[in-house]
Amino acid sequence: MPPFVALLDAERDDELFSVVSRVAPIIIDPSQQLIPDATSYVQFDQTATADDIIRYLDEGAHKAIVPLQAAKNLIGVVPPERLILLLDVSNAGAVPDSLSTAVSGVLLKTPSSDVDLITSVSRFFVGLSIHVLSDDQPTPSSITQLAAIGASLVIPFSHLTLAPTSDQQVNVADAFIAPLQSDRPDGLFPTVVSSYNEGGRSLGLVYSSRESVAQAILTGQGVYHSRKHGLWRKGETSGATQDVVYIRVDCDSDALEFSVIQHGAGFCHLNRASCFGEVDxxxxxxxxxxxxxxxxxxxxxxxxxxxxxxxxxxxxxxxxxxxxxxxxxxxxxxxxxxxxxxxxxxxxxxxxxxxxxxxxxxxxxxxxxxxPGNAKAPYLPSSGSSQKxxxxxxxxxxxxxxxPIRMRTVDLSDPKLTPEERAAYLKRPVLKSDEMIAKVKPIVENVRTRGDAALLELTAKFDKAQLDTPLLLPPFESPSLSQEVREAIDIAYSNIKKFHAAQVDGATLEVETMPGVVCSRFARPISRVGLYVPGGTAVLPSTALMLGVPAQVAGCEQIVLATPPRPDGSISPEVLYVANLVGAHAILRAGGAQAVAALAYGTETVPKVDKVFGPGNQWVTAAKMLVQNDTDALVSIDMPAGPSEVLVIADETCNPAFVAADLLSQAEHGVDSQVVLVSSSLPDKMLVEIEAEVDKQARALPRVDIMRESIRRSLVVKAPSVEESFKFSNDYAPEHLILHLRGAQGWVKHVKNAGSVFVGPYSPESCGDYASGTNHTLPTNGYARQFSGVNTQSFQKHITSQHVTAEGLQKLGPVVATLADCEGLGAHANAVRIRLGSSI
Missing domain, CATH: 1.10.287.1080 (MazG-like)
Structure with missing residues (x-):
């Protein structure tokens, strides 16, 4: 049984919640969302039905805490290990014997956590876990006393803190450690370390002290106690760090289990995964x-x-x-x-x-x-057949x-469609960002600590290119390109530059907020930017244009373009041509997480940048997310990234062939591409035509195998009106939104969330991808709700200033001093009063 249970009774603090979830179950009520990575107990009241309770258990709640009457209705329906009985301590003797075997524990609500009272009540519930929720202020002492009689204290989040324990709140680590009892002379606790992501395999046996346990709980890192050297932060010197998923106490409260995600070479000092030998x-x-x-x-x-x-x-x-x-x-x-x-x-x-x-x-x-578990028809033998x-x-x-290559279909007007099912259609594939960050962390750390040496090794490993230096400096060679490709790039460059130059924020904003007080805001370019252009087998001059042009027109002092080299160490001529056009100051010949790390931290040859831009695979995305949260890097990124997306809204005026082509233009990016057609009162006949066009066109295109998979996962959404179509689209927040509608331009005002909008039958998404002038680096995965696509102002920052005259301070100063006094900041008030001739 855990030393304590937490009750989520206040607005959720993510940091506190994360720490608590490592060591204790968390009680929520049905109005609060289940948290996948936490052990959640849901507490129901008298109005809850059996269906309500079962639904929450089906959705992943570990246990349901239910009042007496509800528990009676669940006997034989819900396994005992999933139920906890909710009781007032005064009613404990009224529980029938049939319920004692139908639940696994009891939550007693009591005015006080009096140990004698709880002990006397617990005799009614032999073999069940006892949880106590009292009106008393929780303390480490009360936790210890209850643990001694086999009960755990329920502590509201409002009484938990990450700060030192006080009269009002108890520190999470103190609450967990309080009932631990060591049977060793040195007071240490034997600690089994197991691998969370390898089926609980034992990695080794170590020892923990109260101090090391507290640090592990609060930091989420593997911290133990070395009998020779004292506090031991695992991986501090070797880099083989650990993320603690949870910490458990054994049945005697004298030993611990740390379930961890191990990074680096492994847990063992012999660079093996486990002290007990290699994994099998x-x-x-x-x-x-x-x-x-x-x-x-x-x-x-x-x-x-x-x-x-x-x-x-x-x-x-x-x-x-x-x-x-x-x-x-x-x-x-x-x-x-x-x-x-x-x-x-x-x-x-x-x-x-x-x-x-x-x-x-x-x-x-x-x-x-x-x-029911019945097999689907294609897998069953025909009637009367004895064949398998x-x-x-x-x-x-x-x-x-x-x-046929076709999409799934859902009808929004279907009365059987529940809000939960509708919400499910808005979801993208789950991105395991934590796991990917764990994978790229050793790569990033390698480049951060070893610089060019690591960068050259990783480029040889992943890009199969042996380089003498990772960096190319101008003047770059003039690449050999066909006239047709050169002219196409030049036209795209001109259009993109024209549109992005118009976005430059060059004027200073000045506002006189009161006489003698002038506030200003002005823009300055971000000094050093890193532009990641995916490469390898692909050729992506369009991305080099979309990132290089706004950096150029914003006036960034240093533009470093990073792209994977070809096996001979060269850069694709198209990307090289763009690098010359946009005035790149350097080209980093590297890809993946190692390129992001080099840009973020700098190396002996690679200059450190202030912001990293550009799309990439999951390794690049994870590396960008990792470095932006590292205060040593002091680098920002453009936006999170996910698979490519398109949502098309079409009515009866659409051209089925155009609609199908727009869907396939995104479906070919990858099997995880997100493709959605929202049918606004489209006749069934036209939907059939669109699906036929999708099938026909896909079969004629070179990436048909990819499209076969992505289209199979894609969706046709039948909406009863154009307004409902936009409601679904705004909830979905697509990267690309294409409007095949009568009077399409007039519907643009209904767009609230989208990366970029393509209006009318002759505005294919491909134009925005390459050459119309807008940027194709856009928010995906629903982030269009809060992120803009890359634009010129992405490469600028805004600075404010204020100029206050002596006369202006006479009017403003007393206001400032009064507010400073209100906050107890005397030096702030003094900085005003000394100018006004007043004493401190």
Missing amino acids: GLSALERTLKARQQNAPEGSYTRRLFDDPALLRAKIKEEADELCDAQNQEDVAFEAADLIYFALTRCIAAGVSIRDIEDSLNFKAKKISRR PALPTQTPQKPDPDA
């Missing part, structure tokens, strides 16, 4: 596949599986079929191992870890409601090539 089984396979994803040589079988989704899909189906055919134990184990190998390869390719799978299993295990169920046939090269 599924954890070892996961590590191997992740390494192969990054380093497998071209032509290897695992590389083929990662690069050819059709082959991987076919192998999964083949191995599933063979597992079903296996007869004896040896064959079942053999075929299951093969299936797991290919299935885990599919997961790693999609960024899914074994921990993610375990989390999904744990979530499903919590569900009270159960589906037929799995969908596997095609060696392409998955289901004859199946």
